[in-house]
Amino acid sequence: MTTQRRHGTTRGPRLRQLAAPAAVVLASTLALSACSSGGTAEGGGEPVSGGTLVYASGDAEPTCLDPHVGGNYPQALLASQFLETLFTKDDGGEIVPWLATGAEVSEDGLTVTLELREGIEFTDGAPFDAAAVKANIEHVKDPETLSSTGYLAMAKVDTMEALDEHTLQLNLSAPDSALLESLSQPWVAMMSPAGLERGMEGNCAAPIGTGPFVVDSWTKQQSVALSRNENYTVPNPEAAADPEHTGPAYLEGIEWRFIPESAARYSALQAGTVDMIDNAQPDTIVAAEDDDAIEHLDAPRPGASNRIELNASKAPFDDVRVREAFIRSVNVDAAVKSLFFGTAERSYSVLSSVEPMGYSDESLFAYDPEEASRLLDAAGWDERDAEGYRVKDGERLSVHLPVSTNQSVPAEQSLFQQLQATAKEAGFEVTLELQDLSSWYEALGAHEYDLVSAPYTKVGPDVLRILFHSDSTVPAPSGYFANHAMVQDEEIDAWLEQAASTQDEAERADLYEKAQRKILEGFYVLPLYDQQNHFLYSGSLEGVGATTAVATPTFHDAWLAE
């Protein structure tokens, strides 16, 4: 098996990358690690047209194919095949135009003028123009669309005005340095206005976009059938994986199947029933290493890393010494190594390794039981009860960790158990509780947690504002708040606000670094690893590797070898 992995921290993600023929590009952008047999050679010759790719997704089947509605990762995975965004990320992690040609921001940051590409058509024949983009952003912002991810991303867009056919002016309520990053997410992808006008039911069933594939039909609980968009042209070849391949996709179509069971997905891949699977778990990835006919794509998601947050708003973690003691008392490295079999790399950052502005500090997270013990003594937890747990004023040092079985894969659940065991040696009692998604959110809303792990995907470092600004400690009407660590720090707030409004990239990077350093040094979070996003695919499937800004694979360059 050959593994492709992106090295985001050093070079930034290569997000629409060349996958097949050019070995030079491959060597510079992908780390090819041959697992068992020296790896099968990439690039199986000249691309062949035709054939249907059978893709098996382990994610929940979307209830609506329009990613404006709601807005989750399964929707993004599927929509990336038939919808496109105004902007995308290039191999350096830079935001580059895709359906747009550029954007100009006014001095005060309150006016953004989008220049749109000419000559692009939606698959219903409607032109892609300023009116269409306006209709899309209005659709996202309309409460009746029931958008959540896209709605948050477009929150600062106040009014819009088409200056001419291909120029759209956005008037913002406040400067938003993350706007173009937001527009690179499939949750604000562009759809035909005529398609939107069909209403939610029609648009959910078959959104009309500009992408390389078109939705043909959707058999609920089974599959979505996509066919090639015969009129497709790559909007911006310079940012594309294969700049030479600008016409329609090689594949005739994609059969997008839903196979919820991890083991069933893998047996289907082995049997050749399907060509590619997602949500590959560590045990499966390791099993596939011995199989020369199966390849591996590792595409960490952007936004936050997977991390444990420590609730600093209540005892015992309202004391920074106790927070540090917990972090020093758990042996994360050993647990990750033994449970993920080397498929997950340890992170020391609150941001994903594909975020160029991520700041990492390994020294803060070394396993050090002696230091933990010293800190706990200093914090007044200097006695132990009969079971060996630390005690202060007759109360046991007990912390609660509710675990969502939806969000945490089995390997992660086992990881938490191992952390529980090492924390016990230092005198922490960690109570683990496995919960379904609703109960888990309920527990978070009611503040019934001291520790929690909650993933968050968003393009760009602005995710820090969502996760660590004190505004995010205030629950939305739904009871949800994203700042689980309950970081309430005026300095951090100010830095994050400034970073979100500055137009100066260097200043922005500096502000985000300051904020991240203070968050890490405050021991509010224990970073674990990137949000895992592993794909396995058949060796006869070539040209795989290109992804969107949110690390969902695209299949414009993919082809099936004989």
Added chain:
Amino acid sequence: MTRWLLSRTAGGLLVLWAVATLIFLGIRLVPGDPAEAIMGGPGSQAPPEALEAARVEYGLDRPLPVQYAVMLGNLLRGNLGTSYSLRVPVADVVGEQLPGTLLLALLSWVLAWILALGLAVLTSLARGPRWRRVADRIGSGLEIVAAAVPHFWLGSVLVLVFATSLGWLPPVADDTAAGLVLPVLTLALPLAGFLGQIMRESLATALSSPFALAARARGESEAGVLLHHGLRHAALPGIGLSGWALGSLISGAVVVESLFARPGLGRTLLNAVTARDVPLVTGVVLVSALTYVVVMALADLAERLADPRISA
């Protein structure tokens, strides 16, 4: 017969009403806001305006008794409502998914009967008390193992053996007949184990009973005794257990349909529960309950036909 039909219908309606009420109350006892479910699941970060719009659209802003009355009224008119998560009428979803699950359940049920009866008959053919005991032990051992294995484990092992290793059958269900083999086997084997246990015992009792002895004395062949007297008796408890068997098949279908990625009512139910999709859960459970009521009535009828001792 008319009275039987009337009492059956009334009983059935009572069961359906009780089921609908229990689901209505039960699903509101679990934590989580239904509006969140409509907005794409809990913690959807939906803005308040959107949540409010969803509440109004689905009538969740009205008091509980009103919601309950509206639901009952709709059900009486045969209106199952609209699914929160799929945004299509529940009747359409159920109509689409029911045939697949019924086919799976029916084939599994038939196969389970064939296997159970076959094993019972095979062991009854053993001659002499010693061989009979050995055959009994083997038969009963096989049945206990079959009845005890969980669907999930059995399905995984069957995939490993017949799909991954031997490559004879597809590991996930497709539209071909071959794709049905593993799901049907997974559902049928444990049920056959249960049915076999019961049937073999009653077959043995029947074959050693005075009327079988009398038949043999009249000169009827062993096969004749088996066919005319034994099987009828062996089948009776099996028929009586049909309702239970259906329940086991439907709960098994939840696992099997997920395991083999086969569309159907079981998988719909699982997704609906996870998504807190109240109308869809209600619809699927009501249809299952209705099927159960009908099967129970049919089983009752079959029992009457097979056993003349039960008067009409």
